[in-house]
Amino acid sequence: MLKGSPRKNLVWTASRTQVARRDYWLRFLGSLCIVLVLVLASIHTPFYTSDPNLSATEVEALDTVIFEDAPIPIVSQQSVVPNAPAKPRLLFQIDDVDPEEIMEIDLQGLDVDPAQFQGRIVRRPDTPVRVLTIVEPTFDSIALPKAWRGETVQVRILIGRNGDVRYAEILPESLPNVEGKTSMINTLQDKIDAALTEWAFRPANHDGQDVLSYTVQTFRL
Known part of the structure; x- marks a missing residue:
């Protein structure tokens, strides 16, 4: 089998390379568009769906009930009672003494006036x-x-x-x-x-x- 000329082989290889590059970029751009669409959809679409038949008042009441049913931790507050003041200690006993007293002296047998x-x-x-x-x-x-x-x-x-x-x-x-x-x-x-x-x-x-x-x-x- 006779081989083709070298010039024809080079032209065929170059055209094949261009086609491959074009397909690659098309696939890349297509994948990028899909990723962007998914990102936008996740941002604008909530993770949960509400019942369309519920009104805004019912939805608010439902949220309130759920909040009320949640357990609320109760923190007990211990009242601080100060210690009673210590009783004063008496170092010595003080007797009530009248600074003045009526003089009572037995003068019997004394040579005094x-x-x-x-x-x-x-x-x-x-x-x-x-x-x-x-x-x-x-x-x-x-x-x-x-x-x-x-x-x-x-x-x-x-x-x-x-x-x-x-x-x-x-x-x-x-x-x-x-x-x-x-x-x-x-x-x-x-x-x-x-x-x-x-x-x-x-x-x-x-x-x-x-x-x-x-x-x-x-x-x-």
Whole structure:
């Protein structure tokens, strides 16, 4: 079989290539048009279809019913109750004490003038009694018990409105082992009373007036 000329073969191949390219582009454009049509149809067409027989009011009511039937989560709110304030703690007991008391002193057996004790004794004056002059008593001539030597004794003294000593008494609880030593305590009292006659005091003042008041002084034996 005789082969055709080379020129005819080249012409036939070129024409076949052009036909193939044209078919390819036609198929490509056709596919692109189909894709665009599907995209447009999906955009303008809803995914669900409603019943054409339902009116707009019925559709709205249906939506409302569906919303109402949906479970609504209930969040419980816990009310916060503040803790009750702590009760105040009393560090010490405070007794109601009248700052003034009517003086009641047994004057039987005392060589004093009862008129000197008239008035009120103020236990908590605005300005307390002040000591101006001190004369220490001497106890060398007294045979004090060994348990008392070097100890201190407290004496409660009543000072008048003029700063004079009205009354003085030893506080037995300030001494150790006082049982059976009443005579010794009386001797100490005499020594202290003798020394107090030379003491000078400034009287207490309350509400702008000089008043009767106590002072407690300490003596070393």
